[in-house]
Every structure is written in structure tokens, then in C-alpha cells.
Amino acid sequence: MVVVGAGFGGLFATKTLRRAPASVTLINGTTYHLFEPLLYQVATGILSEGEVALPIREIFRGHDNLDIKLGWVTDVDVAEKAVLVSAPDGRERRVPYDSLIVAAGASNSYFGNDGFAEHAPSLKNIDDALELRSRIFHAFEMAELEEDPAARQRWLTFILIGAGPTGVEMAGQIAELAHRALKGQYRHADLAKTRIILVDAADRVLPAFDPPMSRDALRQLSTMGVDVRLNTRVVDVDAEGVKMETADGTERVEGYTKIWAAGVAAPALGQRLAAATGAETDRASRIRVNPDLTIPGHPEIFVVGDMAASNLPGVAQVAMQGGRYAARVIKGRLAGRPLTKPFRYFDKGNMATISRFSAVANVGRLHFRGVLGWLMWLAVHLFYLIGFKNKVTTLMHWVVSFLGRGRPQRVATTQQINARNALTRPTPP
Known part of the structure; x- marks a missing residue:
């Protein structure tokens, strides 16, 4: 059995x-499992990277039937039933399989405008979070040094593109930084003048949530001073600002710090797997699968999570349940009792934080907001966070950050800044 990816889908499949x-x-491009829902807290100084990224070998200690390999799956040889794996040293290896679970997640999408990435980083991995953390706190420091009012305002302007959960949570946390956590720490930069602009082409924030929750989130963001621009499309991004287009025309907003949270697409592996198997894909290159999550004509290959075009939301619970289901199908086959029921997703709801003591949550037909929604959000994320030590330290940092004003993870080292300026990170194949 080969499992590709150690995200939520691969993790729960391997455990099962x-x-x-x-x-x-288990084949993965990093040595850790990333708890992506809390990645924005790494970017805004609440948590360290170690609290959202637990070593895979530590998670699976004691799994005697498991072999873990570091590398990226670049292709699938369907005829020979083998995956091609590119190791960090550049060498390629073939790993044979009888059954294959592909849970490689999603990559960021700039909708054909890949040049935006240089000026508007996304938030999909630890490198992105550390990059954004450096940029955010560096902006406040540069605003303190700047003597020209116009240039200072550009440093104090943060533009977030995409009003889904990541964009909303980042906007709320940057507002918390400017108006609460960093208040009184700067002598020359007036952080009350910080502008946080949240842009989306959709007609409401959190479009995956029920409309009443979207309205509550918009109201709370506005109360915090976030300038929300809906029905607004970003048409250009450069070092000094963003050009936006609405039904009334175009507008340019000057700001040095931009964050992209607008969309995702299937990784390149999805296209290669589709070509190898003859499977159909949707517009985001996700593979159309059977009701049992297998590729048509290839019952030995399962696709779960963000890579599957299954008309389900791209959330962690879909990947978790899909990974478990695929593993149970395989175990049933091995036992001579094949599982014939199709995969059915149990929707446990959606949650998003806006600020401390404020969140929105859909759980079935029930809607929760404010402090109650926030407490539910804390409990759910703490429950699913991997590792007892990580749970304890995360809870402690939440107490410091939410009950006090601390941001314990504000360090951006010279090494990080030099690496950012001097190197281009290799993109996994």
C-alpha cells in the first residue's frame, strides 16, 4: 500500500x-504533518512553527508495518503499478504499489497571474507563514523609521486578496496587532492609521458559510476597521500596490504588504495522474472520481481530499473522512469483505475566527457567533491538533495572546531575511 501525502487525508489513511x-x-515532501488551519497564527506571531508541524516519524512511532520516504511523487506508472519519487538530493526512485491512495493536497492558484506571487505571497506552508510573519512585522518597523507621511502610510497598509477563511482570519489578526497587541510600542508610527483592506470578487465574505454568518463576519470586520471590498477583482499587483476593478471602474491602492488568499488548484501530480489513467478533470485540475473515491477504470487508485473533484468543500474534514474511507475499503478487500457502500461525507460544519472572542460557526442548522462561536473554534482546533505537547503549548500561547497582549513569536532573523532576498525556493515537482 502506498499513501502519497501526509496532510489530513494521508495522515488518517495511514493511521487506519x-x-x-x-x-x-508513506511518501511526503516534508518531514512533518502541517496543521494548516492554524498556519495564520504562525504568520501573525501567536504560535511557533513547531506547534503546527509535528514530525511524521514521531506521529507514526510504533507503526511496524509503515515505511516513510521523504520526496515528491512526480508521476505514476499505471501499467507497472509504481510511483516515481524525486528525493531532495535529486535522485529518482520507483516505489511499487498494489493499492495507491493519493492525498497530495492542493497548491496555490493565482488564476494564471503567477507574477503576483513575488509581491503577494500565499499561505500554504511553513515557509509561507515565516515569510509573511517577516513582512508583517517588518512593515511596522519600517513605518516607525519612515519620515515621509505618504511612505509611512504605504508601510501601514495591508492588502489581503481573498475573503475566505484565510483572508478573514488574517485580516482580523492584523487588525488585532495594529490596534491592540502592538499598541503603545511605537513612538513615531501611529498604528491607529493602519489600513487593512480585504478584497474579493465574490459578493460576500466567507462564501462557503450560510449568508447570516457571512453578514455577521462582515459586520465584525467593519467594526474592527477592516475595509472590505466585495465584487472587486484584482487585476494587477506590484511592489507598491494593487490595481482593482469594479463595475464602476478601476482603482489603485498603494501598500507594501500584500497577502494572497484567493484560490487553490490541484498540484501538478493531479494532471499527470489524470493523463496516465485517462481520468477527467475539472477546471481546477481535480480528478473526477467514482463514488468510492477510485479513479474510473482503476479500482486500485484512490484520490482523496483537495485533489478529488467530488463536489465537496476543500476542508480538512473531507480529507480526513476520505482518507479513513479509502483505507477501510483496502482493509476490507484484504479481508475478503469488500466495502460496497459509497463514500458519504458527514458535514460537521464550518468555522472561522475573526478576532479574539469572536468567531462564526455553522454546525448543521445551528449558527454560533461571538464568544460562543470562538470557544467552539478553540475547542475543535485544539482537539484535532496532533500531539499532547503541542496542545499544551498552543493553549498556553492562546492564553498569553488572547487574554493578554503578547505576541511571543515575532522574531524574524537576519538569516531569514537574507535567505528571502538571495534565494528562490525550489517548487516541488
Whole structure:
């Protein structure tokens, strides 16, 4: 059995296969599992990267039937039933499989405008979070040094593109930084003049939530001073600002710090797997799968999570449940009791924080907002966070940050800044 990816889908599939009477190989491009829902808290100085990224070998300690390999799956040889793996040293290896679970997640999408990435980083991995943390806190420091009022305002302007959960949560936390956590720490820069602009082409924030929750989120963001621009499309991004287009025309907003949270697409592996199997894909290059999450004509290959075009939301719970389901199907086959029921997703709801003591949550037909929604959000994320030590330290940092004003993870080292300026990170194949 080969599992590709150690995100939520791959993690829960591998856990379910622990006692399967078969050899399991887990292939991942990093040595850790990333708890992506809390990544924005790394970018805004609440948590350290170690609290949202637990080593895979530590998670699966004691899994005697598991072999873990570091590398990126670049292609699938369907005829020979093998995956091609590119290791960090550039060498390629072939790993054979009888059953294959592909849970490689999603990559960021700039909708064909890849040049935007240089000026508006996304938030998909630890490198992105540390990059954004450096940019955000560096902007406040540069505003303190700047003597020209116009240039100072550009440093104090933050533009977030995309009003889904990531954009809303980042906007809320930057507002918290400017108006509460960093208040009184700067002598020359008036942080009360900080502008936070949230832009989206949709007609409401959090479009995946029920409309009443979207309205509550918009109201709270406006109360915090966030300038929300809906029905607004970003048409250009450069070092000094963003050009936006509405039904009334175009507008340019000057600001040095831009964050992209607008969209995702399937990774390149999805296209290669589709070509190898003859599977159909949707507009985002996600693979159309059968009701049992297998590729048509290839019952040995499962696609779960963000790579599957299954008309389900791209959230962690879909990947978790899909990974478990695929593993159970494989275990049933091994036991001679094939599972014939199709995959059914149990929707546990959506949650998003806006600021401390304020969140929105849909749980079935129930809507929660404000402090109650925020407490539910804390409890759910703490429950699913991997590792007891991580739970404890995360809870402690939440107490410091939410009950006090601390941001314990504000460090951006010279090494990080030099690396950012001198190097271009390699893109996984």
C-alpha cells in the first residue's frame, strides 16, 4: 500500500492502515504533518512553527508495518503499478504499489497571474507563514523609521486578496496587532492609521458559510476597521500596490504588504495522474472520481481530499473522512469483505475566527457567533491538533495572546531575511 501525502487525508489513511496485514509506504515532501488551519497564527506571531508541524516519524512511532520516504511523487506508472519519487538530493526512485491512495493536497492558484506571487505571497506552508510573519512585522518597523507621511502610510497598509477563511482570519489578526497587541510600542508610527483592506470578487465574505454568518463576519470586520471590498477583482499587483476593478471602474491602492488568499488548484501530480489513467478533470485540475473515491477504470487508485473533484468543500474534514474511507475499503478487500457502500461525507460544519472572542460557526442548522462561536473554534482546533505537547503549548500561547497582549513569536532573523532576498525556493515537482 502506498499513501502519497501526509496532510489530513494521508495522515488518517495511514493511521487506519496501522494493523492492516500489508506493507504501507508513506511518501511526503516534508518531514512533518502541517496543521494548516492554524498556519495564520504562525504568520501573525501567536504560535511557533513547531506547534503546527509535528514530525511524521514521531506521529507514526510504533507503526511496524509503515515505511516513510521523504520526496515528491512526480508521476505514476499505471501499467507497472509504481510511483516515481524525486528525493531532495535529486535522485529518482520507483516505489511499487498494489493499492495507491493519493492525498497530495492542493497548491496555490493565482488564476494564471503567477507574477503576483513575488509581491503577494500565499499561505500554504511553513515557509509561507515565516515569510509573511517577516513582512508583517517588518512593515511596522519600517513605518516607525519612515519620515515621509505618504511612505509611512504605504508601510501601514495591508492588502489581503481573498475573503475566505484565510483572508478573514488574517485580516482580523492584523487588525488585532495594529490596534491592540502592538499598541503603545511605537513612538513615531501611529498604528491607529493602519489600513487593512480585504478584497474579493465574490459578493460576500466567507462564501462557503450560510449568508447570516457571512453578514455577521462582515459586520465584525467593519467594526474592527477592516475595509472590505466585495465584487472587486484584482487585476494587477506590484511592489507598491494593487490595481482593482469594479463595475464602476478601476482603482489603485498603494501598500507594501500584500497577502494572497484567493484560490487553490490541484498540484501538478493531479494532471499527470489524470493523463496516465485517462481520468477527467475539472477546471481546477481535480480528478473526477467514482463514488468510492477510485479513479474510473482503476479500482486500485484512490484520490482523496483537495485533489478529488467530488463536489465537496476543500476542508480538512473531507480529507480526513476520505482518507479513513479509502483505507477501510483496502482493509476490507484484504479481508475478503469488500466495502460496497459509497463514500458519504458527514458535514460537521464550518468555522472561522475573526478576532479574539469572536468567531462564526455553522454546525448543521445551528449558527454560533461571538464568544460562543470562538470557544467552539478553540475547542475543535485544539482537539484535532496532533500531539499532547503541542496542545499544551498552543493553549498556553492562546492564553498569553488572547487574554493578554503578547505576541511571543515575532522574531524574524537576519538569516531569514537574507535567505528571502538571495534565494528562490525550489517548487516541488
